[in-house]
Amino acid sequence: MKLYSTIDRKVVEIETIKKDEISIYSCGPTVYFRMHIGNIRAYINWDVLHRALVYLGYKVNRVMNITDVGHMSSTDDFGSDFGEDKMDRQAQREGIQPIDIANKYIDSVLNDFRDLNILAPCGQSIPHDLTYKDVERYGWSRASNFVNQIIEMIKRIEKNGYTYETKQAVYFDVSKLSDYNIFTGQELSEKEIGVRDEVNVDPEKKNPADFVLWMKRVGKYENHIMNWPSPWGDGFPGWHIECSAMGTSILGEKFDIHTGGVDHIPVHHTNERAQNIGTYGHPSVKYWLHNEWLVSKEDSKLSKSSGAETLPQVIDLGFEPMDVRYLFVSINYRTRIAYSVDGLKGARASRLALLRKLEELGSDSGNVIEEYIKKFKEELENNLNMSGVFRLINELLKSEYPRGDILATIYEYDKVLGLNLKQGISKEYDSEIEELLSLRKEARENGDFAEGDRLRDLIMQKGFRVMDTANGQTIQRV
RNA sequence: GGUGACGUAGCCAAGCUGGUUAAGGCCGUGGUCUGCAAAACCACUACCAUGGGUUCGAGUCCCAUCGUCACCUCCA
Numbered sequence: 001m002k003l004y005s006t007i008d009r010k011v012v013e014i015e016t017i018k019k020d021e022i023s024i025y026s027c028g029p030t031v032y033f034r035m036h037i038g039n040i041r042a043y044i045n046w047d048v049l050h051r052a053l054v055y056l057g058y059k060v061n062r063v064m065n066i067t068d069v070g071h072m073s074s075t076d077d078f079g080s081d082f083g084e085d086k087m088d089r090q091a092q093r094e095g096i097q098p099i100d101i102a103n104k105y106i107d108s109v110l111n112d113f114r115d116l117n118i119l120a121p122c123g124q125s126i127p128h129d130l131t132y133k134d135v136e137r138y139g140w141s142r143a144s145n146f147v148n149q150i151i152e153m154i155k156r157i158e159k160n161g162y163t164y165e166t167k168q169a170v171y172f173d174v175s176k177l178s179d180y181n182i183f184t185g186q187e188l189s190e191k192e193i194g195v196r197d198e199v200n201v202d203p204e205k206k207n208p209a210d211f212v213l214w215m216k217r218v219g220k221y222e223n224h225i226m227n228w229p230s231p232w233g234d235g236f237p238g239w240h241i242e243c244s245a246m247g248t249s250i251l252g253e254k255f256d257i258h259t260g261g262v263d264h265i266p267v268h269h270t271n272e273r274a275q276n277i278g279t280y281g282h283p284s285v286k287y288w289l290h291n292e293w294l295v296s297k298e299d300s301k302l303s304k305s306s307g308a309e310t311l312p313q314v315i316d317l318g319f320e321p322m323d324v325r326y327l328f329v330s331i332n333y334r335t336r337i338a339y340s341v342d343g344l345k346g347a348r349a350s351r352l353a354l355l356r357k358l359e360e361l362g363s364d365s366g367n368v369i370e371e372y373i374k375k376f377k378e379e380l381e382n383n384l385n386m387s388g389v390f391r392l393i394n395e396l397l398k399s400e401y402p403r404g405d406i407l408a409t410i411y412e413y414d415k416v417l418g419l420n421l422k423q424g425i426s427k428e429y430d431s432e433i434e435e436l437l438s439l440r441k442e443a444r445e446n447g448d449f450a451e452g453d454r455l456r457d458l459i460m461q462k463g464f465r466v467m468d469t470a471n472g473q474t475i476q477r478v
Numbered sequence: 479g480g481u482g483a484c485g486u487a488g489c490c491a492a493g494c495u496g497g498u499u500a501a502g503g504c505c506g507u508g509g510u511c512u513g514c515a516a517a518a519c520c521a522c523u524a525c526c527a528u529g530g531g532u533u534c535g536a537g538u539c540c541c542a543u544c545g546u547c548a549c550c551u552c553c554a
Contacts, residue, residue, distance in 0.1 A: 261554030
């Protein structure tokens with residue numbers, strides 16, 4: 001398996017720590033807002049990685065965190081370490097407790113994941129009745145349940161001499177790590193130039209890059225809702241320590257893969273790595289993998305503040321969740337995707353065409369074509385070359401292999417693609433449409449094509465396209 | 479200012495361990511099929527940002543230039 005390692009800055013051959021086993025930590029959702037289409041892209045990409053590794057024979061140990069504490073905002077205090085806590089703020093907005101906010105949005109994440117056929121981190125499909133209550137049994141870990149581990153980790157970092165404490169917080173002293181900037185290659189001294197308006201609310205902070213491990217319940221946070229006791233006083237964990245603590249306490253001091261968005265490279269993952277070294281004396285993550293962003297047509301970034309579409313909005317536009325999945329599955333995780341409704345339309349057209357072709361192949365599944373399984377695995381192993389996989393599908397559809405074998409092979413591919421190809425085209429329509437269809441069939445059998453065309457137009461107005469095939473009428477939602 | 483990613487057809491996107499005709503899809507056009515359509519099938523649509531260099535040979539390696547984007551501040 002070859003993947004792009006961010007620190008190595010190239011595609012590398014993956015050598016797992018334990019033979020035939022691979023451990024993955026995926027930066028998961030922060031649950032105070034409805035996941036947007038950009039988040040979805042990331043989770044679909046890593047879902048494909050997960051499925052691909054399973055398909056290639058690895059035993060996958062995967063965990064995905066849910067950040068439900070202490071995520072701070074700097075929108076109100078530019079450059080400040082002491083912005084509002086987003087969970088708190090959203091709770092105040094909605095007039096409920098932070099934990100209720102978290103639970104509410106965890107459920108919305110589960111719904112989206114389920115609709116998009118994204119597996120739970122444990123590798124199972126997400127059950128229909130799964131809610132926030134049982135999420136940890138399926139491989140998610142909630143930061144709020146790891147506060148003890150977080151405190152223990154900070155204690156170790158402190159003992160190893162990487163921290164200092166002020167009246168307001170416990171900081172990680174980045175000057176203690178010579179290769180702190182390994183991810184970006186950017187010198188800390190040069191970094192300061194750009195951050196001109198930095199407002200150091202904490203006058204005792206030594207270096208602007210130093211980051212909070214434990215935030216005390218003082219000053220602005222005197223009334224902070226989520227708090228825990230600690231050796232440094234009541235307070236809550238900093239934004240980076242949760243991931244370090246959860247990753248290493250669940251997957252071990254060293255694990256194979258850590259995934260996240262490219263935006264995490266310079267700060268979040270840089271700090272996570274620093275914390276791991278501060279704790280264990282060595283890095284914990286063997287390969288850091290990062291997914292690129294979605295950009296709008298003007299090539300500027302999508303963010304949750306730009307009104308990017310959520311899954312329900314996309315569905316309202318007439319798309320199915322699998323159209324979204326098709327779009328994101330067919331493009332490599334490192335390619336910046338120009339996202340647009342037109343792009344989504346193209347994905348939908350491709351997907352429906354594929355389903356139609358599969359339907360024409362019949363329903364008798366034969367034997368998988370070994371040659372094409374081999375090619376499939378080669379594409380997966382080649383840094384998840386998903387475009388190549390779709391090329392193989394098209395080759396197969398045009399090939400002379402027995403129909404059942406083509407079908408079986410493509411269904412085999414779908415174990416990784418996760419497009420629910422076996423379910424075929426959604427045929428759901430009501431009795432009214434059904435009646436119109438039978439009337440049209442009758443009219444055409446009687447040679448009354450004018451009536452047949454009228455009924456076809458009528459059905460079209462009700463949102464379905466009628467097609468006459470060798471097997472009779474078939475219908476498709478427009 | 480610094481750091482990084484990237485520039486392939488109308489659009490999306492492979493190819494980048496250099497080597498016959500630069501994958502595949504979407505859209506479009508022409509045709510076959512069809513009562514007419516739709517679907518399907520066939521055909522057509524690329525001076526690989528620019529300029530140098532290395533090489534028998536470069537989209538693919540090296541250098542420069544131009545351009546785009548991101549990050550350095552919460553974000554996938």
